[in-house]
Every structure is written in structure tokens, then in C-alpha cells.
Amino acid sequence: MSIVPAPVARQPWSMLVPLFGLVAFGALVLTSAAGGDFSRYASSHLLRFAIFFAMALVMTVFQKRFVKFVAYPAYVVLLLMLLAVEAVGFVGGGSQRWLDIGPIQLQPSELMKPAIVLVLANFYGTLPMGMVPTWRSLIPAGALIGFPMALVLLQPDLGTALAIGFGGAVVMFLAGLPLRWFVGAGVAAAAIAPLAFFFGLKPYQQRRVFTFLDPESDPLGDGYHITQSKIAIGSGGISGKGFDQGSQSHLNYLPEPHTDFVFATMAEEWGFIGGIFSLVCYALILSWGLRVARRTTDRFAMLLAAGMTATIFFYVAINLMMVMGLAPVVGIPLPFLSHGGSSMMTNMICLGTLMMIDRWNKSTPRSGLIT
Template sequence: MRPGVVPEAIAREPWGLILPLFVLNLFGSVVLYSAAGGHMQPWALLHQIHFFVFLFMAFVISRMSREFFKLMAFPIYGVIVVLLVLVELAGAVRGGSQRWLDIGFMQLQPSELMKPAIVLALARLFDMMPPTMTRSWRMLVPVGGLVGLPTLLVMLQPDLGTGLSIAAGAVVVVFLAGLPLRWFIGAGAAVLVAAPLAFFTLLHGYQRDRVLVFLDPESDPLGKGYHITQSKIAIGSGGFWGKGFGHGSQSHLEYLPEAQTDFAFATMAEEWGLVGGIFVLAVFLWVFRWSMRVAQNAPDRFSSLLAAGMTFTMFFYMAINTMMVVGLAPVVGIPLPFISHGGSAMMTNMICVGTIMAVHRWNRRGGSLSA
């Protein structure tokens, strides 16, 4: 928005990011309204409340200085590690997993907070180290410790999807920091060799079932493959234009499990069709493109790694969820940002948004350390 047409305080806000998020949130509320049979309760209204509360939080984060981010990077990481330990000791159990802390107004999932926290901690670590040390094997020790501890604690909950999300965000920051490509190739080869052993020894039975069902969902369409089978039916039945708002039979007749969370994209695609799916993906791609431009224009290494890592954290949510509902990835319980119902995921993504907005503000002020 141009100064002079609207007040300067409003014009300088990053509307290229905020407006697409409003669009996604509004569309998500419409999907949740339909999934509840034409009622704002229990999902659509709470979805709106979560969005505006955490959007305010994002604006608060965006006003923080770069030096404050640097100062708080490791303390924030440490606090969330403590919360993960508390989950192991006294966390609430839901669906056979111990992942939540009851804080009264919401069920907090600390593992969600670790996704942006690991990006912040690694960005600060690489900012502290001389560029020449980045290519030294000694760098792997602090990086491995920062990433390995929370990933292990999350895997113990057990939560394979979130554990992989934390590791994936960390890998992106480490790669962009400039570690030698041969290390990533070697690590990839090691993972391929270790994967069969891990599959049979480290994964829980239900996690192995998810992988096997992903490979052949039709082998048990009424049992372990029920979720993905019904998701494919919902998406396929929507066709090009969809069945129309409020006419999604798979969700309304409760054939589609978790229609308001993990499979909200399938709920949307049944009613809005391929057109709706392309629209949602296009808005997400606009958000990611805008955010990566912020990272590219960042005034220093810390800011660039921070914005890029936060962008990829949101991208991972979107990519895994959409691949999951169409059968291109195992069902791992990752919601679709700003569309699916869920307070912890909304909070995590808004932390990412607020951080990207902060880097955008630093860019506009010319990289002043006091910005």
C-alpha cells in the first residue's frame, strides 16, 4: 500500500504476507464451517479466535530487534527442551501418544514450538561462528547436539512426523549456512543404509503400519488404510469444480476421519474441487515466495538463515500435509497451516510469520543492529 493513500503506520506493514494469510484463514473457516454441518462451533469460531490472537502475537514478535532475537535464541531453545522433558514426566495422553501439556485455555504441544526454536538456535549458532569454521567437521558436534536432543525427546512421545519436521528445518538451515555438500550426500547414504534397520527396531508398530499402508493402502482399505482410502475418495469425487459448498458427503457422513484437522484439505477438495485445491496451493506459494525474498534481501547471515528457516518450516507443513492426503506420503498427523483446526500448529506458524515480518522490518531499516 502506498503512503499518502493510507496512514504511513498502516502502509508500511507487510501486506504482501498478511493479506494472503487472511485469505487462507477465511477459506479454512469456511471449510471447517462446512465440516461441522453448517455450524461455527466447534471448529470454525475457535479457528478464527486462534488466528487473530496469534496474529497479534506475530505483530508483537515483528517489533522485536535483531539483538533481542540473538539474545533469546538459546534461552528459548532451553525452555522448550525443559517443556519436552515435562511432557515425558506429566504430559497429557491422547490417541496413545504423550505430547501435550494442559495449560488451561489450550492443550500446548511443546514439540510444535521446537520447530521455529531450532531454526532460531541454529541461525544464532552459525552467526557466532566464523565462516571458515562452517566447513570444519568440528561444527557437527554443536549442531548434532542442538538437533539431536529435542528430536530424540519428540520421538519418545512418540511423534515421528514432528520429529522429522524438526530435523528437516534444521537440515535446511545447516545447508544454507554453507556446510560442504559431500556431508549431506554422505548423511543421505547413511540414512538409506540405516532405514531398514530403523524400520524394524526403532519404529513403533503403528508407525510401521503407516509406512506399509502408504506403500499399499488397498491392502487393508477398511482397517489401517481407511484414512488414506477415504481421503482419496473425497478428493477424487470432487472432480474439477467440486460438489459445492456444504455438499461434501465424505465429511458430512463421517466417512472421512479427522476432516477438520489432518484431512481438512480433502474436505475442501471434495466441495471445491481441483479449482479450490489449486487456489489454496497458489496462495501458499505466494506466501513462500514473498518470504524467501525477505530472506534473500536480509542484511546479514543471521537474518537470512532465520527467515529462510522459518519459511521452510511453514512449507514443510503444507507439503507433507498435501502429499499425505493424496497418498504421496505416510499419514503422520501434520495439519495444513491456516486451514486445519488446531491451536498449537497455528501458534507455531504465526511465530514463523512474526519472525519473517521482523526480518522484513530490519530490511526496510537498512540493516541497523538496533532495528
Template structure:
């Protein structure tokens, strides 16, 4: 018989309820943003998003019961399966919004690149977990990880999806750095990247991606064309002021001046109505989750668990920080949604996968400490 804390079963009582409550608060706030973006209606976004949120949260809770060794064993098979899916996306993927990023299975439309954000962390963490620590600073510890990261990043760039490709690279590189790859190699890589950026802008990026970067460098160069999104986003955020215009009282989104006000620019929709205070509270809630993820990584006992927890926490941080910087004009528009706020099941699924694995590692930490 399961030991109980009062009337609550131990597996339920031992969940990190403080973090789950923060996740529920962010998700609930996201539903109000989508409700407002639809003009005060649960259709077409809020109701569907709410169902997705609850289903994936339940999946995260179930994932928290999976032993760490099972997650470690599944790391490379999951990575290989997603690489195959990314190749299939290139061959038979569904086209939507100008990008070929989805596999349509009839009952579900899956975006493998979103899942790869998690899989790349697991795969690189597994690689360094199996590598003897004294080998980490050698070249043989670098090029296999670089290939692990480079293959999916290149396939995602082909879709084209610059934002997701950058997040895959960032997640994998974070694990490499935390595993002990020498800092000088990252400095050298950053220098080479800085040299290569002008060439990439001119010869590798699609025209719309190149225009977005040029508009970021000179926001006023095309205010009615490529720069329209970011110009309207800044107007929406600025007009919200400190306290916002009030729920359902935004004008930029309700009058359709703000494009993608329910997806990539959902933050602008929210800050117009809830103001700077609402934005700061949202950032604080995300930082509470990041702080918890860091503590899970620091308490982890195995190398795989430490690297995985740190890498997934970094992925959550990159997710919301890149979107917020993008919406506020501090970074180029690269199409990264704000997790739990923006419309879309793929970003919710990715966030909940990160949360579920972090909860599984935390549970493993408690079991080790107890015994």
C-alpha cells in the same frame, strides 16, 4: 509524533499487507472448511479457530516490531526452555489421541514440539551466526548443530510424533545446508539414513507408525484398517473432480466416512467441495508466502537474519507440502496438519510465529536500507 502516511500510522502502513491479505484469505478459507466439516455450524471448530487466528495474527504483528538482535539473543534461551518442556511432557504430559504431547497449564494446553519447529531454526541459525564462516566446513561446525537437532527430535519421537520429529530435523538440516555445511556430508547422511530405514521400521517405530509406512508402500494391503484414512481421503479428493461438489455438499466428510476430516485430512474435506481448482488456488496462496519469505532472506543483511528467514520459510513449505502429500497418498500418514486450514491452535501459533519473525526481519531490512 509518529510520521503518518495520510491517516495511517507508519508502523501500520509499512506492514507487508499483500502477504497479510494472503494469510487472511487462507485463514478465512480454513474457517469455511471447518464450518462445513461441522455440518454448517460454527461450533465446535470454526468460531474457536477464528478467535485463535485473530489473536495469533495480532501477536505476529506485534512480533514484527521486535528488533532482530532481541530475536537473536532469545534463540538459545527459547530452545533450552522448550527442551525442558519436552522433558516435562515425557514426565507429566497430558495424553490425548494416543500420544503424550501436551503440557496442561489449566488455562492453556501447550504442545512444546510445535514451538520447537521454530526454535530449532533460531538456535541453529544463531550457532552458525556466531561461528566464523571459514569454520563452517570443519567437523566442529557439524556435531554441535547435530546435537542441537537430535535432542528435541529424539524427545518428540518418544511422544510419539514422527511427523513433528521429521519437521524439526528438516528445519535444522536446512539451516545447516544454507550455512555452508558441505553437500557431501548430506549425501553421506542420506545414504546412511537409507540403510538405517529398514532397521528403524522394524525396531524403533511404534507398530502403528510401521503399519502406516507399509500401507503407504502398498495402499491396498489394509483398506479397512490402517489404510482406511488414506483410502477415504483419495475417494473424497477424487470425487470432488475439477470444480468440487459445492460448499456444504461433501459426502465423505458429512457422512463420517473420512476420519479426521477437520484436522489432518482437512484438505480432503476442502477438495471434495471445492475441487482441484480450490486445491490449486490454496497451493498458489502458500507459494506466494514462500516466495515472499525467500525474498526476505535474500535481502537480509546479517547471517543470522538470512539463515533464520530461509529456515522459517522452509518450515512453512514443509508444513503444507508434507500435509498435502500425505493426504493425497504421496507420503506416509505422519500426522502433520495443514496450517491455517486444519483445526488446532498449535499449528496456527507456529505459522504465525514464523510470519511474525519474517516480518521483523523484513522491517530490519528496510531500516538498514533507509540509513
């Protein structure tokens, strides 16, 4: 008889160990970002993780039938909440993205990221395979993605809109839509990009694109954020300057050192070694998510698992590219390291869903191909 209790042994430790490592490392980095003050950012970071991890554990007991049942109602409720944001939403940081609900301020667009994956996985999971490569599968899915993206762009929040579109596109691709449709969509997007840039983006969003293309042209103006981020990352060297020794963040050169640019804060103090540790942890979490998707026995669970993994990947990839000057600044935090309740909630919903599907896989014997 094993000395480890069965409920503990059944947990996906290949994902949980790197997750706990990232969260603990994040608390350390956030303590430094606050000048050594644990209570300013790190304590709430750990508290939020504990709350949302408990939520993820509760999600693992959900049955597949229940998850499918709530897919469309949840999507409709969130769509109505996005409409409510436009009507009575709370304005913060120049954007109207939040709803005041009693003691909390809720950002419905964050919840729409996993919700769009869920509703599309349900749509394609119940669609006959013969209908997948037809317009009858494309138009409804395009509408499901297009409505929330349009509402989020009105807030305006380009980063979240792109995240919704990315998660939806991954599900559509894995569902079996013809590759030529995605190529055509890419060509069409490239063709209308100039019009979207000049007439669809706000002036500050246009400046972010120009800054991304040539940040050194205005290092003290629009290029300041990316320039300081590169300086912080580069100055860390191999092993970093040491805990609580980062000059860029402590002297207020680095913008948002505890949220969007937390990786730069970490890299300055922990160097290349800290960066590699973070990347390895993310790689382990994402590879576990892909394994969960591959082990599924039905199309709905496969699309749901792959879409949730893709959503986490989008957060990580865009944030890292942003702080390194490889992508425009779009305000996407780094999962499990950045301080922020909305990001933690979304990513823990994704992980909770993956843990739920992992339990489905273990309780259902494999019977061959995914149907």
C-alpha cells in the same frame, strides 16, 4: 500525502492478502466440516488466528540483539519442557505430548520447530566462516538437533521430529556445510532405515508405512484413511460438489475432516478450483518468505528467515502429500486451513519472525553481500 496511514502501508500486503484469504477460506471449509455449524470449529479457528496474528505483530518490534540474546535460553527452556513431558506429560490420543499449565495444554514440541531454526541461525550467524565446513560446526549443531528429536520420538511423534530435523537441516545447508556431508548422511540414513523401521517405529507407525506403499491391500483396515481421502479429492472434480455438500466428510467416511484431512474435505466441495486457490495462496506466502531471506544484510537474519519459511513449507508439503497418498500419514495439519491451536501458533510464530526480519530489512540500508 498518501491517504493510507503509514503503519498500514508498511505492512507486507503481498503476504497478508493470501494469508487472510486462506484463513477465511479455512473458516468456510471448517463450517462445512461441522455440518454447517460455524461455532463448532470455524469460530475458534478465527479467534486463534486473531490472537496469534496480534502476537506476530508484537514480534515485529523485537530488535535483532534481543532475538539473538533469547535464542539459547528459549532452546534450553523448551528442552526442559520436553523432558517434563516425559515425566508428567498429559496423554492424549495414545501419545504423551502435552503439559498441563493452568487453563491451557501446551505442546512444547510444536514450539521447538521455530526454536531449533532460531538457535541454529544464531550458532552459524556468529561462527567464523572458516569454521563452517569443519567438524567443529557440525557436532554442536547435530547435538542441538538430536536432543529434541530424540525426546519427541519418545512421545512418540514422528511427524514433529521430522519437522524439527528438516528445519535444522535447511539452516545447516544454507550456512555452508559441505554438500558431501548431506550426501553421506542420506546414504547412512538409507542404510539404517531397515533397522530403524523394525526396531525404532511403533507397530502402528510400521502399518502406516505399509499402508502408504499399498493402501488398496486393506481398504477397510489400515488403508481406509488414505483410500477415503483419495475418493473425496477425486470426487470433487473441477468445481466441487458445493458448500456443505461433501458426502465423504458428512457421512463420516473421511477421518479427521477438520484437521489432518481438511484438504480432502475442501477438495470434495470446492474441487480443482479450490485446490488451486489454496496452492496459489501458499505459493505467494512462501515466495514472500524467500524474498525476505534474500533481502537480508547479515547471515543470522538470512538463515532465520529461510529456516522459518522452510518450516511452513514442510507443513504444507507433507500434509498435501499425505492426503494424496504420496506420503505416510504422520498427523501434520495444513497451515491456516486446519483446525488446531498448536499448528496455528507455530506457523504464526514463523510468519511473525519473517515480518520482524522484513522490518529489519526496511530499516537497514543494503550494503552489499551477506556476512
